[in-house]
Amino acid sequence: MTSDIPEVVINRLPLYARALSTLAASGATVVSSQTLGEQLDVTPAQIRKDLSYFGRFGKQGRGYNVGDLLDRLRSILGLDRTWNVCVVGIGRLGHAILEYDGFVQQGFHTVVAFDASPAVAGTDIQGIRVRPMDELEGYLASEEVDIAVVAVPAEAAQVVVDRLVASGVKAILNYAPISAHVPEGVSIRQIDPVVMMQGMTYYLKELAPDAG
């Protein structure tokens, strides 16, 4: 049941929601697509077009009610509930992710972690139990986990992704530097700071083509 709304549109909605949160916190009650667009570096027409996929949320001549639109977006994105997260791979990065409080603030509850190393499995980090990898399938069969965060080494990542998918996980946030394969119906997003830097050096090189 892949809806016919473009994925680029879906991916912009969280940005709109975040800007609206900020506006709401600053006391604004109404906002125009113009103003919202300036904050986000998006054209007003794009915002209006994106929102029009889901309904008519604005008032002509007036704009959008900040609180109402925020509620609508949160409902559309499924942010009006909490989601259970597991983290796989508790090296330095995985450790930092467990200690990060930004997920829970947005309704993403890390309920369990997994690691291959016996030295780490069995410990608790931030109150989250770290289990050995071979308990992954059993755990996922009995407990609800909506999103998996993968922070294992590149060599292990595709195997971990396959195991998560086989266990029914439908959303994966991958920090490992590989292009992981997932079947239709499973969402995956890649976080890759090195690749992002490498996309910027192209432009740096253009600006000042000298040696470093």
Added chain:
Amino acid sequence: MTSDIPEVVINRLPLYARALSTLAASGATVVSSQTLGEQLDVTPAQIRKDLSYFGRFGKQGRGYNVGDLLDRLRSILGLDRTWNVCVVGIGRLGHAILEYDGFVQQGFHTVVAFDASPAVAGTDIQGIRVRPMDELEGYLASEEVDIAVVAVPAEAAQVVVDRLVASGVKAILNYAPISAHVPEGVSIRQIDPVVMMQGMTYYLKELAPDAG
């Protein structure tokens, strides 16, 4: 001098380069756009079209020489040199970034860090000196820094970005959860795990619209 090569194309080149590195490490000497595409979930036509912006690197009937193409891509992207990086904001996240060794392995050398807290400034982390924020402009005026990594709280991020831009930094990797503004000619990339998760919950909700 913004070249007329689409940014989406530039952003795919690092992925091609990485896949080629893996292929080279596994001993492959030749690869077709078909095979490369399967590894990356990209169509062969897309790979050939992307590469055609830069030259003719393949041999008809044969494919691409892995080492040659990798060298060409590294040269195009400016990965055949090292780049100096500074990290601003040494909280938990900034700390993890300083301890991460994936940047230096790819030629990104973190040469300095900055933090507003007197408790952190003055210390060394992984051999990298952490300086107080008010030394930022002075440092950047005298030392070459190509890329800045921003890991400060959301409220401080735009100010930090502005200061970096004013000091001549032309590439910024932003971990703060805001849509930062930069002028024309400055590259910025956003790393935002929460936004990525929020883009996936839309599809999770579609699959199983129940409460959590």
Added chain:
DNA sequence: CCGTGTGAAATTCTTCACAGCT
């Protein structure tokens, strides 16, 4: 008047399909 919602136009990006080289 102001600003939304939206068909239509314009632009950007991807895929096709095949000539041509090895």
Added chain:
DNA sequence: AGCTGTGAAGAATTTCACACGG
């Protein structure tokens, strides 16, 4: 026979521009 490089076709995305409601 196999695979690249590439114009042309097609699809996706963004922007325009204006009718309409507040």
